[in-house]
Amino acid sequence: MRKFLYSLAIVIGSVVVLLYAMDYLFTRVYETAPPRNKFQYILTLKPQTIDYVFLGSSRVANHIDTKEVEQLTGKRAVNLGMEGAHLEDNLLQLKLLLHQGVRMQKLFLQVDYQFEDKGRSPIALSEAMPFIKHPVIKEHLRSTNTPNFEANCYIPFYRYIMAAPKIGFREFCFSAMNKKPKINPGEGFTPKQGNRSFEKYSLPSSISETNTAVEAIKKICKEHQIEVVLFCAPFCSIAENKEYIGKLKTKLPELKDYSTGYNDTLFYDCAHLNQQGALLFTKRLVANEILNEKK
Template identity: 30%
Template sequence: MKRFLIFTGKIILITILISVVLDGIYTAIFMRSKDRGKIETVFNSKAENYDVVILGSSRANNHFIPQMFQDKGLKTFNYGMSAAHLFEASLMLKLMVERKWKIKNVIVEADLNLAIGHRSKPISSKFLPYIHNSTVIRDHFQDEESFNEMYYLPFYRYIKYDSKIGFREAFFTLIHKRTNALENLGFYPLQKNKNGNMKNNIVKLNPLPHNKSYEEIKSICKANNINLIAVMTPMCENVKGMDYFDKVKKAYPEIHNYENAVTDDKYFSSCGHMSDEGAKIFTARILKDFFNK
């Protein structure tokens, strides 16, 4: 029995040591990444100066064309991320402020994601390699499910989210294999898709009366003298439940409603995402309404 306990103890100790070593190696790799994705680019950045920073989900990533802002003399980058929620948008802004970025304007896409109060696990997991190296990230996750395991158990977060920050991603990060995330100043253009889903039903969708992450974004902007432009972006013609946008306007009157700025299906790749051509029309409208002074 004694030999068995000693053997078991050695196995546990070796497992812990391997986990600590692997955790250190993976973290060191991500800590040196600046050219693969938006999150690590912001985390590993030094102080930046921007006239316009764009935040949100794919409906920001696919709808705002930074080059059109740049052509007006406005230094701009689109930090929208497909599948992201406002939880991740808020954390991105916190990191920018922590790194002493100077930002004049933040455009945040706040529409469908106002109905979501939780984090996007696939996207939020990409912040986790830095959880021990950033008070901002640690505090942002502190009330989340499995926080103790992610924070205190070495290598646990890399195993749990292997598809996002596991071996494959660590290897590609190590060899500096680029993605298209940083191309086009962060904008991802979509083409008209003949097979795109041009129907949508948001009848059951309701904005939360108090979306914590959106309120955080407002507070951060106010505290740092950043002009916040919160907008609802367009959807195609054939949508059931379009009164959702009226509900948003009632709950958050400061959010600008542009869901009807572009409606013709020919400008959409899918019902919730405009094509490049539609994005040009929409971006031009935003520039005219907010930056044509």
């Protein structure tokens, strides 16, 4: 019996040591490798000025051509939109930008049906997990009651197992080999090509009283003297419940509504413009919210 318990202890001890070693190795690679996603990119930034920062979901990543913004304004812009991101994820991005010493003139925040989302998206949360010990990320996830926070933070390698599709062995290998992503996170614009057949698409039929992440972003920007531009990107003509945007403006009177006025040929699908549409939208947004304001 004593021999069995000794052998069992050896096995358990070896597994624990292996988990700690794997956790250290994965984390070290993600911390030091060239960034392959936008959380990694933000954490590599040094104190600097980025005049125009765009935050949101894929409806920012696919819609805002930062090279066009810079050409039109002569100032620096970055697109930090993330596929599937919720407003809570954008709040964490803003906190990290400020922690890294980034100064900005304007923050453009895309707001639409995500006003109804509470918490973080699984995709964005996974991309932040390698850096859960970072003081800003750790405090944000703890304060917003992230599920399994304690396990992710204190059980070695647990977060890499649970979020394997985004930060597991495959992504670890790409990072270890310094493989560049298809889109440079420092530019962030991921254009869609062509047109897909539109499926039935509907905005929410009801609206929440408030969204705590939006209010927190507005408060932080006020404290740091950053101008906030809330905007809603276009939807195709067959989108149902478009009256939701009107309801949203009653909650956020400052919201800039760009949800209509674009031909369906400019859409990749009902919620995303194609590259041609994105260029047109970028020009209009810059003309209305930056250039016209200077005059």
